[in-house]
Amino acid sequence: MEDATKQDALEQSIAALVEPLATPLGVEVVAVEVRGQKGRRLVRITADALDLDAEAGPDIDGLAHLSRKVGKALDEHDPIAGGYTLEVTSPGADRPLRRPRDFARNVGREVRLVPHEDGPTLDAPSGVVVDVTETELTLETDGAEVVVPLTDIDHATVVLPW
Numbered sequence: 001m002e003d004a005t006k007q008d009a010l011e012q013s014i015a016a017l018v019e020p021l022a023t024p025l026g027v028e029v030v031a032v033e034v035r036g037q038k039g040r041r042l043v044r045i046t047a048d049a050l051d052l053d054a055e056a057g058p059d060i061d062g063l064a065h066l067s068r069k070v071g072k073a074l075d076e077h078d079p080i081a082g083g084y085t086l087e088v089t090s091p092g093a094d095r096p097l098r099r100p101r102d103f104a105r106n107v108g109r110e111v112r113l114v115p116h117e118d119g120p121t122l123d124a125p126s127g128v129v130v131d132v133t134e135t136e137l138t139l140e141t142d143g144a145e146v147v148v149p150l151t152d153i154d155h156a157t158v159v160l161p162w
Contacts, residue, residue: 039082096155103132110159
C-alpha cells in the first residue's frame with residue numbers, strides 16, 4: 001500500500017507542475033500516469049482541449065509544445081528518481097468519461113455507462129447525453145430523459161459509430 005501511496009503522490013506532484021503549463025496553451029491535463037520501475041519509467045501526460053466542443057482537441061503542434069515545456073519543468077524540478085521517458089498525448093475516442101467536463105464535452109453523443117462494482121443498478125445503462133451538472137447526468141434513452149447521479153457511475157464510454 002505504501003508504494004501505491006508514493007505513486008499517487010508522485011503523479012499528483014507531476015500534475016501540479018504540469019497543469020499551469022497546459023492552461024495557457026488552451027489544454028487541460030486529463031491524466032498523469034507514471035509506470036515502470038526506477039530508472040525505466042514512463043511518464044504519460046494526457047491532455048485535452050479546454051474547449052468543451054466535442055470536435056475540438058489539441059493539435060499535434062500544441063502537444064509538442066506542451067511536451068517541451070513539461071520536459072524542461074521535469075528536468076528543473078526533478079521529481080522522478082532515475083531516468084524516464086516522457087509521453088504527452090491526447091485522449092483516444094474510447095477513453096473513459098469520469099468527470100462532469102468529460103460528459104459535457106460529449107453532449108449529443110451516445111454513451112454507455114458502467115456503474116460502480118458495488119453500486120446500484122442503473123436504470124439507463126446507455127443513452128445520448130443531454131445535459132450534465134456537477135452532480136447529475138441527463139440521458140435521452142428510448143425517447144425519455146433519465147437523470148443519473150454521477151456518484152452511481154464508475155465511468156462511461158462513447159458508443160463509437162463503427
